[in-house]
Amino acid sequence: MEFFEQLDPLLRTFWYIAIPSSLIFIFQTVMTFVGADATDGLDADFDGDFDGSDAPFQLFSLRNLINFLLGVSWAGISFFDSIENKTILIILSLFVGFAFLFLFFLVIRQIQKLAEDNSFDIHHTIGKTAEVYLKIPEKMSGKGKVMVSVKGSYHELDAMTEGEALPSNAMVKVIRIENNILIVTIFN
Numbered sequence: 001m002e003f004f005e006q007l008d009p010l011l012r013t014f015w016y017i018a019i020p021s022s023l024i025f026i027f028q029t030v031m032t033f034v035g036a037d038a039t040d041g042l043d044a045d046f047d048g049d050f051d052g053s054d055a056p057f058q059l060f061s062l063r064n065l066i067n068f069l070l071g072v073s074w075a076g077i078s079f080f081d082s083i084e085n086k087t088i089l090i091i092l093s094l095f096v097g098f099a100f101l102f103l104f105f106l107v108i109r110q111i112q113k114l115a116e117d118n119s120f121d122i123h124h125t126i127g128k129t130a131e132v133y134l135k136i137p138e139k140m141s142g143k144g145k146v147m148v149s150v151k152g153s154y155h156e157l158d159a160m161t162e163g164e165a166l167p168s169n170a171m172v173k174v175i176r177i178e179n180n181i182l183i184v185t186i187f188n
Contacts, residue, residue: 071096
């Protein structure tokens with residue numbers, strides 16, 4: 001601790017911020033790779049309705065605080081001997097801290113672009129073209145099967161028609177859904 005006592009008070013402050021924030025960052029990183037990163041584990045002291053926004057990450061979180069403190073402290077330590085004016089050094093350090101937050105925001109935004117909702121919703125078949133897989137009897141007298149592509153994957157679904165019987169391999173269009181059964185018509 002004698003080392004810290006001999007330092008300039010501003011440099012000492014940067015070190016006191018850098019050491020714990022770096023340790024917490026390393027811990028968070030290890031826990032992320034282990035798979036224990038479901039949440040930060042902290043609740044905010046206020047109630048805010050962020051559900052309606054498209055924000056890619058929560059602005060006030062422990063992770064963001066640590067990223068900001070890492071940028072501020074290590075920039076201050078790195079440029080301490082290079083920049084004589086302490087006000088400029090503090091402003092530069094704050095700028096680097098905000099840059100860390102912005103970079104983290106960009107990384108999270110790019111990662112979220114990789115996320116894809118592949119859940120199947122039968123209502124996404126309306127208006128789609130399908131191929132009759134098993135013959136569909138005429139005038140709603142029985143069910144057949146169609147193959148329809150939704151979000152790049154094929155689904156075999158029950159289908160009925162209000163018109164004439166539809167043979168296998170016929171191309172049809174889904175016009176509506178009744179009781180999870182596709183109502184189709186011949187595709188023109």
